Amino acid sequence: MSMRQKPIGELRFSDLRVHYGTGRPVLISGTGRNKKFRYRHGMMTDLGGLEIYEWKSLLNALIEHHGEQEIQQQLRQWSRAECRWLHSEDEVEEYALSLHAARIFEDPAWAGYVPFNRQHRPEILETAKLVWIKTSCCPKAGQITEKQMEKAVYMDYRIRCPHCGRFGDFHVCTPEELQEEKEI
Numbered sequence: 187m188s189m190r191q192k193p194i195g196e197l198r199f200s201d202l203r204v205h206y207g208t209g210r211p212v213l214i215s216g217t218g219r220n221k222k223f224r225y226r227h228g229m230m231t232d233l234g235g236l237e238i239y240e241w242k243s244l245l246n247a248l249i250e251h252h253g254e255q256e257i258q259q260q261l262r263q264w265s266r267a268e269c270r271w272l273h274s275e276d277e278v279e280e281y282a283l284s285l286h287a288a289r290i291f292e293d294p295a296w297a298g299y300v301p302f303n304r305q306h307r308p309e310i311l312e313t314a315k316l317v318w319i320k321t322s323c324c325p326k327a328g329q330i331t332e333k334q335m336e337k338a339v340y341m342d343y344r345i346r347c348p349h350c351g352r353f354g355d356f357h358v359c360t361p362e363e364l365q366e367e368k369e370i
């Protein structure tokens with residue numbers, strides 16, 4: 187069955203999650219030495235390989251179906267500001283859509299979980315499991331998720347600093363340190 191025939195009500199974000207980008211040359215015209223190709227860019231998903239325009243339009247339709255256009259805009263803003271390796275608006279759009287398909291904003295392991303949700307969906311953080319830490323680069327205490335801390339334990343206790351984004355050492359704040367923070 188073609189994915190385009192799947193009713194939008196049955197389509198899930200996980201169906202459109204990107205496993206990896208795909209690309210292959212497609213013959214446009216000619217034979218023998220005169221063959222002309224263009225490069226076809228696509229995404230491998232649970233629905234199979236989709237051409238980029240197909241993936242984008244399915245995902246945009248799904249985002250609209252769930253009334254999440256605002257989150258998509260926020261993810262674009264985020265990608266534009268935080269991801270320096272994205273150069274064009276097309277790249278920003280594609281990246282933000284791939285984050286949306288992965289529902290990254292619901293994943294406590296995501297490095298942007300605390301700052302993104304604090305800015306856009308603060309209610310999420312009310313029930314999130316958070317830990318106060320201090321890094322060696324910045325003097326202020328900051329919050330990460332328990333999931334991020336579990337991950338950091340496997341990475342020699344190094345974490346992305348919640349203030350400046352640098353990778354470095356950290357420790358969990360003692361109750362005394364937190365008390366001091368509150369008094370400042």
Ligand SMILES: [Zn+2]
Nearest residue numbers: 323324347350
């Ligand atoms: Zn720092």
